[in-house]
Amino acid sequence: MLAALLSVSLPFLLCVVLVNTDLFDSVPVDLDxxxxxxxRVHALPAFLAMPCNCAVNVGYICVGLYWLLWNRTDTEPDQSRYMRQVFALMALFYAPVQWTRLTVLRRAPAVLDQWLTLPIFAWVPVWIRYIEEPPGQWSGAHGAALELCSLLSYGLTLLHPRGFEAALGAHVVLAVHAAVRLQLKHGDRHTCTVLLLAVLSCAGFVVLKLLDHQLARYRLFRRFTGHFWSKVCDVLQxxxxxxxxxxxGQRVQQNRTKAAARQE
Structure with a gap:
Protein backbone atom coordinates (compact mmCIF):
# COMPACT_ATOMS: atom_id res chain seq x y z
CA MET A 1 0.00 0.00 0.00
CA LEU A 2 2.83 2.42 0.85
CA ALA A 3 4.53 1.85 -2.51
CA ALA A 4 1.26 2.48 -4.35
CA LEU A 5 0.56 5.60 -2.29
CA LEU A 6 4.00 7.05 -3.02
CA SER A 7 3.69 6.19 -6.72
CA VAL A 8 0.49 8.23 -6.96
CA SER A 9 1.04 11.00 -4.44
CA LEU A 10 4.51 12.16 -5.53
CA PRO A 11 3.60 12.82 -9.21
CA PHE A 12 0.30 14.29 -8.02
CA LEU A 13 2.07 16.79 -5.76
CA LEU A 14 4.48 17.71 -8.55
CA CYS A 15 1.53 18.40 -10.86
CA VAL A 16 -0.15 20.49 -8.16
CA VAL A 17 2.99 22.62 -7.84
CA LEU A 18 3.34 23.10 -11.61
CA VAL A 19 -0.30 24.06 -12.24
CA ASN A 20 0.03 26.78 -9.62
CA THR A 21 2.83 28.45 -11.58
CA ASP A 22 2.42 30.44 -14.79
CA LEU A 23 3.55 27.47 -16.93
CA PHE A 24 0.05 26.67 -18.19
CA ASP A 25 -1.37 30.18 -18.38
CA SER A 26 -1.80 29.83 -22.14
CA VAL A 27 -3.76 26.56 -21.93
CA PRO A 28 -7.40 27.10 -22.94
CA VAL A 29 -9.66 25.92 -20.11
CA ASP A 30 -13.23 26.94 -19.32
CA LEU A 31 -13.43 28.95 -16.12
CA ASP A 32 -17.00 30.25 -16.13
CA ARG A 40 -25.82 26.84 -9.98
CA VAL A 41 -28.03 26.78 -6.90
CA HIS A 42 -26.83 29.83 -4.99
CA ALA A 43 -28.70 28.85 -1.82
CA LEU A 44 -26.38 25.84 -1.44
CA PRO A 45 -22.76 25.91 -0.22
CA ALA A 46 -20.15 26.45 -2.95
CA PHE A 47 -19.05 22.80 -2.90
CA LEU A 48 -22.63 21.81 -3.81
CA ALA A 49 -23.54 24.80 -5.97
CA MET A 50 -23.95 22.44 -8.94
CA PRO A 51 -25.44 19.62 -6.86
CA CYS A 52 -25.51 16.85 -9.47
CA ASN A 53 -22.14 17.56 -11.07
CA CYS A 54 -20.56 17.91 -7.63
CA ALA A 55 -22.19 14.93 -5.91
CA VAL A 56 -21.32 12.51 -8.72
CA ASN A 57 -17.70 12.74 -7.59
CA VAL A 58 -18.67 10.59 -4.62
CA GLY A 59 -18.86 7.78 -7.19
CA TYR A 60 -15.09 7.99 -7.81
CA ILE A 61 -14.48 7.77 -4.07
CA CYS A 62 -16.75 4.74 -3.68
CA VAL A 63 -15.15 2.90 -6.61
CA GLY A 64 -11.66 3.80 -5.42
CA LEU A 65 -12.27 2.61 -1.86
CA TYR A 66 -13.99 -0.58 -3.02
CA TRP A 67 -11.11 -1.67 -5.22
CA LEU A 68 -8.43 -0.40 -2.87
CA LEU A 69 -9.77 -2.68 -0.12
CA TRP A 70 -10.85 -5.49 -2.47
CA ASN A 71 -9.25 -8.81 -1.64
CA ARG A 72 -10.98 -11.91 -2.95
CA THR A 73 -7.96 -14.18 -2.98
CA ASP A 74 -5.00 -14.83 -0.72
CA THR A 75 -2.86 -15.76 -3.72
CA GLU A 76 -2.83 -12.31 -5.34
CA PRO A 77 0.82 -11.50 -6.18
CA ASP A 78 2.29 -8.40 -4.60
CA GLN A 79 2.85 -6.77 -7.99
CA SER A 80 -0.76 -7.41 -9.03
CA ARG A 81 -1.96 -5.90 -5.76
CA TYR A 82 0.23 -2.88 -6.44
CA MET A 83 -1.32 -2.42 -9.90
CA ARG A 84 -4.82 -2.52 -8.42
CA GLN A 85 -4.02 -0.19 -5.55
CA VAL A 86 -2.39 2.43 -7.77
CA PHE A 87 -5.43 2.51 -10.05
CA ALA A 88 -7.76 2.77 -7.04
CA LEU A 89 -5.73 5.61 -5.53
CA MET A 90 -5.88 7.43 -8.86
CA ALA A 91 -9.67 7.41 -8.59
CA LEU A 92 -9.51 8.67 -5.00
CA PHE A 93 -7.09 11.48 -5.89
CA TYR A 94 -9.07 12.52 -8.95
CA ALA A 95 -12.40 13.03 -7.17
CA PRO A 96 -11.42 16.07 -5.03
CA VAL A 97 -9.67 17.68 -8.01
CA GLN A 98 -12.81 17.55 -10.16
CA TRP A 99 -14.90 18.65 -7.18
CA THR A 100 -12.59 21.61 -6.50
CA ARG A 101 -12.74 22.63 -10.16
CA LEU A 102 -16.53 22.83 -10.01
CA THR A 103 -16.46 24.68 -6.70
CA VAL A 104 -13.97 27.47 -7.40
CA LEU A 105 -13.90 27.65 -11.25
CA ARG A 106 -10.21 28.60 -11.30
CA ARG A 107 -7.38 27.78 -13.68
CA ALA A 108 -5.18 25.59 -11.47
CA PRO A 109 -7.78 22.89 -10.65
CA ALA A 110 -9.12 23.05 -14.22
CA VAL A 111 -5.68 22.34 -15.67
CA LEU A 112 -5.03 19.67 -13.02
CA ASP A 113 -8.36 18.02 -13.84
CA GLN A 114 -7.31 17.66 -17.49
CA TRP A 115 -3.75 16.62 -16.71
CA LEU A 116 -4.60 13.81 -14.28
CA THR A 117 -6.96 12.21 -16.81
CA LEU A 118 -3.99 11.18 -18.97
CA PRO A 119 -1.97 9.03 -16.51
CA ILE A 120 -5.22 7.38 -15.39
CA PHE A 121 -5.86 6.13 -18.92
CA ALA A 122 -2.16 5.26 -19.30
CA TRP A 123 -2.30 2.93 -16.30
CA VAL A 124 -4.54 0.51 -18.24
CA PRO A 125 -1.81 -0.50 -20.77
CA VAL A 126 0.74 -0.54 -17.93
CA TRP A 127 -1.38 -3.06 -16.02
CA ILE A 128 -2.01 -5.08 -19.18
CA ARG A 129 1.71 -5.20 -19.94
CA TYR A 130 2.25 -6.60 -16.45
CA ILE A 131 -0.42 -9.30 -17.01
CA GLU A 132 1.12 -10.32 -20.34
CA GLU A 133 4.74 -10.51 -19.16
CA PRO A 134 6.01 -13.94 -18.01
CA PRO A 135 6.62 -14.25 -14.25
CA GLY A 136 9.78 -12.53 -13.12
CA GLN A 137 10.21 -10.54 -16.34
CA TRP A 138 8.08 -7.55 -15.48
CA SER A 139 10.09 -4.38 -14.98
CA GLY A 140 8.62 -1.44 -13.16
CA ALA A 141 10.80 0.79 -15.32
CA HIS A 142 8.45 0.21 -18.27
CA GLY A 143 5.44 1.35 -16.29
CA ALA A 144 7.28 4.38 -14.93
CA ALA A 145 8.43 5.33 -18.44
CA LEU A 146 4.91 5.09 -19.87
CA GLU A 147 3.45 7.15 -17.04
CA LEU A 148 6.19 9.75 -17.47
CA CYS A 149 5.46 9.98 -21.20
CA SER A 150 1.78 10.32 -20.35
CA LEU A 151 2.44 13.22 -17.99
CA LEU A 152 4.74 14.91 -20.50
CA SER A 153 2.15 14.54 -23.27
CA TYR A 154 0.11 17.26 -21.58
CA GLY A 155 2.76 19.58 -22.97
CA LEU A 156 0.83 19.38 -26.25
CA THR A 157 -1.55 21.91 -24.69
CA LEU A 158 1.27 24.46 -24.88
CA LEU A 159 1.69 23.86 -28.61
CA HIS A 160 -1.90 23.83 -29.84
CA PRO A 161 -5.33 24.82 -28.49
CA ARG A 162 -6.54 21.24 -29.07
CA GLY A 163 -3.47 19.65 -27.57
CA PHE A 164 -5.35 18.10 -24.67
CA GLU A 165 -7.95 16.53 -26.95
CA ALA A 166 -5.17 15.06 -29.11
CA ALA A 167 -3.34 13.64 -26.08
CA LEU A 168 -6.54 12.23 -24.56
CA GLY A 169 -7.57 10.64 -27.85
CA ALA A 170 -4.20 8.93 -28.16
CA HIS A 171 -4.48 7.63 -24.59
CA VAL A 172 -7.98 6.25 -25.18
CA VAL A 173 -6.90 4.49 -28.39
CA LEU A 174 -3.84 3.00 -26.68
CA ALA A 175 -5.88 1.73 -23.72
CA VAL A 176 -8.63 0.20 -25.88
CA HIS A 177 -6.10 -1.42 -28.25
CA ALA A 178 -4.23 -3.01 -25.34
CA ALA A 179 -7.48 -4.24 -23.76
CA VAL A 180 -8.73 -5.78 -27.01
CA ARG A 181 -5.38 -7.51 -27.51
CA LEU A 182 -5.54 -8.97 -24.01
CA GLN A 183 -9.14 -10.10 -24.56
CA LEU A 184 -8.25 -11.88 -27.81
CA LYS A 185 -5.39 -13.73 -26.12
CA HIS A 186 -6.91 -14.69 -22.79
CA GLY A 187 -10.55 -13.59 -22.58
CA ASP A 188 -13.89 -15.37 -22.72
CA ARG A 189 -17.51 -14.33 -23.26
CA HIS A 190 -17.80 -12.83 -19.78
CA THR A 191 -14.71 -10.62 -20.07
CA CYS A 192 -15.77 -9.69 -23.61
CA THR A 193 -19.06 -8.36 -22.22
CA VAL A 194 -17.25 -6.39 -19.51
CA LEU A 195 -14.83 -4.93 -22.07
CA LEU A 196 -17.67 -3.94 -24.39
CA LEU A 197 -19.48 -2.19 -21.54
CA ALA A 198 -16.26 -0.41 -20.56
CA VAL A 199 -15.74 0.85 -24.13
CA LEU A 200 -19.36 2.01 -24.32
CA SER A 201 -18.91 3.82 -21.00
CA CYS A 202 -15.77 5.47 -22.34
CA ALA A 203 -17.70 6.63 -25.42
CA GLY A 204 -20.43 7.98 -23.16
CA PHE A 205 -17.85 9.78 -21.06
CA VAL A 206 -16.61 11.67 -24.14
CA VAL A 207 -19.80 12.19 -26.13
CA LEU A 208 -22.13 13.20 -23.29
CA LYS A 209 -19.67 15.82 -22.07
CA LEU A 210 -19.39 17.30 -25.57
CA LEU A 211 -23.20 17.41 -25.90
CA ASP A 212 -23.78 18.95 -22.46
CA HIS A 213 -25.45 22.15 -23.69
CA GLN A 214 -27.22 20.58 -26.65
CA LEU A 215 -28.86 17.96 -24.43
CA ALA A 216 -29.91 20.62 -21.92
CA ARG A 217 -32.59 21.77 -24.37
CA TYR A 218 -34.54 18.67 -23.36
CA ARG A 219 -36.30 18.51 -19.99
CA LEU A 220 -34.69 15.16 -19.12
CA PHE A 221 -31.20 16.71 -19.18
CA ARG A 222 -31.82 20.06 -17.47
CA ARG A 223 -30.83 19.02 -13.96
CA PHE A 224 -29.18 15.69 -14.66
CA THR A 225 -27.17 17.15 -17.53
CA GLY A 226 -24.93 15.61 -20.16
CA HIS A 227 -21.90 16.46 -18.02
CA PHE A 228 -23.43 14.62 -15.06
CA TRP A 229 -24.13 11.49 -17.12
CA SER A 230 -20.65 11.78 -18.62
CA LYS A 231 -19.20 11.50 -15.13
CA VAL A 232 -21.48 8.56 -14.37
CA CYS A 233 -20.05 6.86 -17.45
CA ASP A 234 -16.53 7.71 -16.27
CA VAL A 235 -17.17 6.10 -12.88
CA LEU A 236 -18.58 3.03 -14.65
CA GLN A 237 -15.58 2.71 -16.94
CA GLY A 249 -5.01 -11.15 -14.33
CA GLN A 250 -6.29 -13.99 -12.17
CA ARG A 251 -6.98 -16.19 -15.19
CA VAL A 252 -3.52 -15.75 -16.68
CA GLN A 253 -1.96 -16.45 -13.28
CA GLN A 254 -4.03 -19.62 -12.84
CA ASN A 255 -3.20 -20.84 -16.36
CA ARG A 256 0.51 -20.36 -15.72
CA THR A 257 0.25 -22.24 -12.42
CA LYS A 258 -1.51 -25.16 -14.14
CA ALA A 259 1.04 -25.20 -16.97
CA ALA A 260 3.90 -25.25 -14.47
CA ALA A 261 2.25 -28.11 -12.56
CA ARG A 262 1.88 -30.17 -15.77
CA GLN A 263 5.55 -29.66 -16.61
CA GLU A 264 6.55 -30.99 -13.20
Whole structure:
Protein backbone atom coordinates (compact mmCIF):
# COMPACT_ATOMS: atom_id res chain seq x y z
CA MET A 1 0.00 0.00 0.00
CA LEU A 2 2.83 2.42 0.85
CA ALA A 3 4.53 1.85 -2.51
CA ALA A 4 1.26 2.48 -4.35
CA LEU A 5 0.56 5.60 -2.29
CA LEU A 6 4.00 7.05 -3.02
CA SER A 7 3.69 6.19 -6.72
CA VAL A 8 0.49 8.23 -6.96
CA SER A 9 1.04 11.00 -4.44
CA LEU A 10 4.51 12.16 -5.53
CA PRO A 11 3.60 12.82 -9.21
CA PHE A 12 0.30 14.29 -8.02
CA LEU A 13 2.07 16.79 -5.76
CA LEU A 14 4.48 17.71 -8.55
CA CYS A 15 1.53 18.40 -10.86
CA VAL A 16 -0.15 20.49 -8.16
CA VAL A 17 2.99 22.62 -7.84
CA LEU A 18 3.34 23.10 -11.61
CA VAL A 19 -0.30 24.06 -12.24
CA ASN A 20 0.03 26.78 -9.62
CA THR A 21 2.83 28.45 -11.58
CA ASP A 22 2.42 30.44 -14.79
CA LEU A 23 3.55 27.47 -16.93
CA PHE A 24 0.05 26.67 -18.19
CA ASP A 25 -1.37 30.18 -18.38
CA SER A 26 -1.80 29.83 -22.14
CA VAL A 27 -3.76 26.56 -21.93
CA PRO A 28 -7.40 27.10 -22.94
CA VAL A 29 -9.66 25.92 -20.11
CA ASP A 30 -13.23 26.94 -19.32
CA LEU A 31 -13.43 28.95 -16.12
CA ASP A 32 -17.00 30.25 -16.13
CA UNK A 33 -20.35 28.82 -15.11
CA UNK A 34 -21.55 29.00 -18.71
CA UNK A 35 -19.32 26.03 -19.59
CA UNK A 36 -21.71 23.75 -17.70
CA UNK A 37 -25.37 23.23 -18.59
CA UNK A 38 -26.33 22.64 -14.95
CA UNK A 39 -27.41 25.86 -13.26
CA ARG A 40 -25.82 26.84 -9.98
CA VAL A 41 -28.03 26.78 -6.90
CA HIS A 42 -26.83 29.83 -4.99
CA ALA A 43 -28.70 28.85 -1.82
CA LEU A 44 -26.38 25.84 -1.44
CA PRO A 45 -22.76 25.91 -0.22
CA ALA A 46 -20.15 26.45 -2.95
CA PHE A 47 -19.05 22.80 -2.90
CA LEU A 48 -22.63 21.81 -3.81
CA ALA A 49 -23.54 24.80 -5.97
CA MET A 50 -23.95 22.44 -8.94
CA PRO A 51 -25.44 19.62 -6.86
CA CYS A 52 -25.51 16.85 -9.47
CA ASN A 53 -22.14 17.56 -11.07
CA CYS A 54 -20.56 17.91 -7.63
CA ALA A 55 -22.19 14.93 -5.91
CA VAL A 56 -21.32 12.51 -8.72
CA ASN A 57 -17.70 12.74 -7.59
CA VAL A 58 -18.67 10.59 -4.62
CA GLY A 59 -18.86 7.78 -7.19
CA TYR A 60 -15.09 7.99 -7.81
CA ILE A 61 -14.48 7.77 -4.07
CA CYS A 62 -16.75 4.74 -3.68
CA VAL A 63 -15.15 2.90 -6.61
CA GLY A 64 -11.66 3.80 -5.42
CA LEU A 65 -12.27 2.61 -1.86
CA TYR A 66 -13.99 -0.58 -3.02
CA TRP A 67 -11.11 -1.67 -5.22
CA LEU A 68 -8.43 -0.40 -2.87
CA LEU A 69 -9.77 -2.68 -0.12
CA TRP A 70 -10.85 -5.49 -2.47
CA ASN A 71 -9.25 -8.81 -1.64
CA ARG A 72 -10.98 -11.91 -2.95
CA THR A 73 -7.96 -14.18 -2.98
CA ASP A 74 -5.00 -14.83 -0.72
CA THR A 75 -2.86 -15.76 -3.72
CA GLU A 76 -2.83 -12.31 -5.34
CA PRO A 77 0.82 -11.50 -6.18
CA ASP A 78 2.29 -8.40 -4.60
CA GLN A 79 2.85 -6.77 -7.99
CA SER A 80 -0.76 -7.41 -9.03
CA ARG A 81 -1.96 -5.90 -5.76
CA TYR A 82 0.23 -2.88 -6.44
CA MET A 83 -1.32 -2.42 -9.90
CA ARG A 84 -4.82 -2.52 -8.42
CA GLN A 85 -4.02 -0.19 -5.55
CA VAL A 86 -2.39 2.43 -7.77
CA PHE A 87 -5.43 2.51 -10.05
CA ALA A 88 -7.76 2.77 -7.04
CA LEU A 89 -5.73 5.61 -5.53
CA MET A 90 -5.88 7.43 -8.86
CA ALA A 91 -9.67 7.41 -8.59
CA LEU A 92 -9.51 8.67 -5.00
CA PHE A 93 -7.09 11.48 -5.89
CA TYR A 94 -9.07 12.52 -8.95
CA ALA A 95 -12.40 13.03 -7.17
CA PRO A 96 -11.42 16.07 -5.03
CA VAL A 97 -9.67 17.68 -8.01
CA GLN A 98 -12.81 17.55 -10.16
CA TRP A 99 -14.90 18.65 -7.18
CA THR A 100 -12.59 21.61 -6.50
CA ARG A 101 -12.74 22.63 -10.16
CA LEU A 102 -16.53 22.83 -10.01
CA THR A 103 -16.46 24.68 -6.70
CA VAL A 104 -13.97 27.47 -7.40
CA LEU A 105 -13.90 27.65 -11.25
CA ARG A 106 -10.21 28.60 -11.30
CA ARG A 107 -7.38 27.78 -13.68
CA ALA A 108 -5.18 25.59 -11.47
CA PRO A 109 -7.78 22.89 -10.65
CA ALA A 110 -9.12 23.05 -14.22
CA VAL A 111 -5.68 22.34 -15.67
CA LEU A 112 -5.03 19.67 -13.02
CA ASP A 113 -8.36 18.02 -13.84
CA GLN A 114 -7.31 17.66 -17.49
CA TRP A 115 -3.75 16.62 -16.71
CA LEU A 116 -4.60 13.81 -14.28
CA THR A 117 -6.96 12.21 -16.81
CA LEU A 118 -3.99 11.18 -18.97
CA PRO A 119 -1.97 9.03 -16.51
CA ILE A 120 -5.22 7.38 -15.39
CA PHE A 121 -5.86 6.13 -18.92
CA ALA A 122 -2.16 5.26 -19.30
CA TRP A 123 -2.30 2.93 -16.30
CA VAL A 124 -4.54 0.51 -18.24
CA PRO A 125 -1.81 -0.50 -20.77
CA VAL A 126 0.74 -0.54 -17.93
CA TRP A 127 -1.38 -3.06 -16.02
CA ILE A 128 -2.01 -5.08 -19.18
CA ARG A 129 1.71 -5.20 -19.94
CA TYR A 130 2.25 -6.60 -16.45
CA ILE A 131 -0.42 -9.30 -17.01
CA GLU A 132 1.12 -10.32 -20.34
CA GLU A 133 4.74 -10.51 -19.16
CA PRO A 134 6.01 -13.94 -18.01
CA PRO A 135 6.62 -14.25 -14.25
CA GLY A 136 9.78 -12.53 -13.12
CA GLN A 137 10.21 -10.54 -16.34
CA TRP A 138 8.08 -7.55 -15.48
CA SER A 139 10.09 -4.38 -14.98
CA GLY A 140 8.62 -1.44 -13.16
CA ALA A 141 10.80 0.79 -15.32
CA HIS A 142 8.45 0.21 -18.27
CA GLY A 143 5.44 1.35 -16.29
CA ALA A 144 7.28 4.38 -14.93
CA ALA A 145 8.43 5.33 -18.44
CA LEU A 146 4.91 5.09 -19.87
CA GLU A 147 3.45 7.15 -17.04
CA LEU A 148 6.19 9.75 -17.47
CA CYS A 149 5.46 9.98 -21.20
CA SER A 150 1.78 10.32 -20.35
CA LEU A 151 2.44 13.22 -17.99
CA LEU A 152 4.74 14.91 -20.50
CA SER A 153 2.15 14.54 -23.27
CA TYR A 154 0.11 17.26 -21.58
CA GLY A 155 2.76 19.58 -22.97
CA LEU A 156 0.83 19.38 -26.25
CA THR A 157 -1.55 21.91 -24.69
CA LEU A 158 1.27 24.46 -24.88
CA LEU A 159 1.69 23.86 -28.61
CA HIS A 160 -1.90 23.83 -29.84
CA PRO A 161 -5.33 24.82 -28.49
CA ARG A 162 -6.54 21.24 -29.07
CA GLY A 163 -3.47 19.65 -27.57
CA PHE A 164 -5.35 18.10 -24.67
CA GLU A 165 -7.95 16.53 -26.95
CA ALA A 166 -5.17 15.06 -29.11
CA ALA A 167 -3.34 13.64 -26.08
CA LEU A 168 -6.54 12.23 -24.56
CA GLY A 169 -7.57 10.64 -27.85
CA ALA A 170 -4.20 8.93 -28.16
CA HIS A 171 -4.48 7.63 -24.59
CA VAL A 172 -7.98 6.25 -25.18
CA VAL A 173 -6.90 4.49 -28.39
CA LEU A 174 -3.84 3.00 -26.68
CA ALA A 175 -5.88 1.73 -23.72
CA VAL A 176 -8.63 0.20 -25.88
CA HIS A 177 -6.10 -1.42 -28.25
CA ALA A 178 -4.23 -3.01 -25.34
CA ALA A 179 -7.48 -4.24 -23.76
CA VAL A 180 -8.73 -5.78 -27.01
CA ARG A 181 -5.38 -7.51 -27.51
CA LEU A 182 -5.54 -8.97 -24.01
CA GLN A 183 -9.14 -10.10 -24.56
CA LEU A 184 -8.25 -11.88 -27.81
CA LYS A 185 -5.39 -13.73 -26.12
CA HIS A 186 -6.91 -14.69 -22.79
CA GLY A 187 -10.55 -13.59 -22.58
CA ASP A 188 -13.89 -15.37 -22.72
CA ARG A 189 -17.51 -14.33 -23.26
CA HIS A 190 -17.80 -12.83 -19.78
CA THR A 191 -14.71 -10.62 -20.07
CA CYS A 192 -15.77 -9.69 -23.61
CA THR A 193 -19.06 -8.36 -22.22
CA VAL A 194 -17.25 -6.39 -19.51
CA LEU A 195 -14.83 -4.93 -22.07
CA LEU A 196 -17.67 -3.94 -24.39
CA LEU A 197 -19.48 -2.19 -21.54
CA ALA A 198 -16.26 -0.41 -20.56
CA VAL A 199 -15.74 0.85 -24.13
CA LEU A 200 -19.36 2.01 -24.32
CA SER A 201 -18.91 3.82 -21.00
CA CYS A 202 -15.77 5.47 -22.34
CA ALA A 203 -17.70 6.63 -25.42
CA GLY A 204 -20.43 7.98 -23.16
CA PHE A 205 -17.85 9.78 -21.06
CA VAL A 206 -16.61 11.67 -24.14
CA VAL A 207 -19.80 12.19 -26.13
CA LEU A 208 -22.13 13.20 -23.29
CA LYS A 209 -19.67 15.82 -22.07
CA LEU A 210 -19.39 17.30 -25.57
CA LEU A 211 -23.20 17.41 -25.90
CA ASP A 212 -23.78 18.95 -22.46
CA HIS A 213 -25.45 22.15 -23.69
CA GLN A 214 -27.22 20.58 -26.65
CA LEU A 215 -28.86 17.96 -24.43
CA ALA A 216 -29.91 20.62 -21.92
CA ARG A 217 -32.59 21.77 -24.37
CA TYR A 218 -34.54 18.67 -23.36
CA ARG A 219 -36.30 18.51 -19.99
CA LEU A 220 -34.69 15.16 -19.12
CA PHE A 221 -31.20 16.71 -19.18
CA ARG A 222 -31.82 20.06 -17.47
CA ARG A 223 -30.83 19.02 -13.96
CA PHE A 224 -29.18 15.69 -14.66
CA THR A 225 -27.17 17.15 -17.53
CA GLY A 226 -24.93 15.61 -20.16
CA HIS A 227 -21.90 16.46 -18.02
CA PHE A 228 -23.43 14.62 -15.06
CA TRP A 229 -24.13 11.49 -17.12
CA SER A 230 -20.65 11.78 -18.62
CA LYS A 231 -19.20 11.50 -15.13
CA VAL A 232 -21.48 8.56 -14.37
CA CYS A 233 -20.05 6.86 -17.45
CA ASP A 234 -16.53 7.71 -16.27
CA VAL A 235 -17.17 6.10 -12.88
CA LEU A 236 -18.58 3.03 -14.65
CA GLN A 237 -15.58 2.71 -16.94
CA UNK A 238 -13.31 2.85 -13.90
CA UNK A 239 -15.24 0.02 -12.24
CA UNK A 240 -15.51 -2.07 -15.40
CA UNK A 241 -11.79 -1.63 -16.11
CA UNK A 242 -11.06 -3.03 -12.64
CA UNK A 243 -13.35 -6.00 -13.28
CA UNK A 244 -11.78 -6.72 -16.66
CA UNK A 245 -8.17 -6.43 -15.55
CA UNK A 246 -8.52 -8.30 -12.26
CA UNK A 247 -10.45 -11.14 -13.91
CA UNK A 248 -7.93 -11.63 -16.70
CA GLY A 249 -5.01 -11.15 -14.33
CA GLN A 250 -6.29 -13.99 -12.17
CA ARG A 251 -6.98 -16.19 -15.19
CA VAL A 252 -3.52 -15.75 -16.68
CA GLN A 253 -1.96 -16.45 -13.28
CA GLN A 254 -4.03 -19.62 -12.84
CA ASN A 255 -3.20 -20.84 -16.36
CA ARG A 256 0.51 -20.36 -15.72
CA THR A 257 0.25 -22.24 -12.42
CA LYS A 258 -1.51 -25.16 -14.14
CA ALA A 259 1.04 -25.20 -16.97
CA ALA A 260 3.90 -25.25 -14.47
CA ALA A 261 2.25 -28.11 -12.56
CA ARG A 262 1.88 -30.17 -15.77
CA GLN A 263 5.55 -29.66 -16.61
CA GLU A 264 6.55 -30.99 -13.20
Missing amino acids: QGHYAEK FHLSFRFLTAL
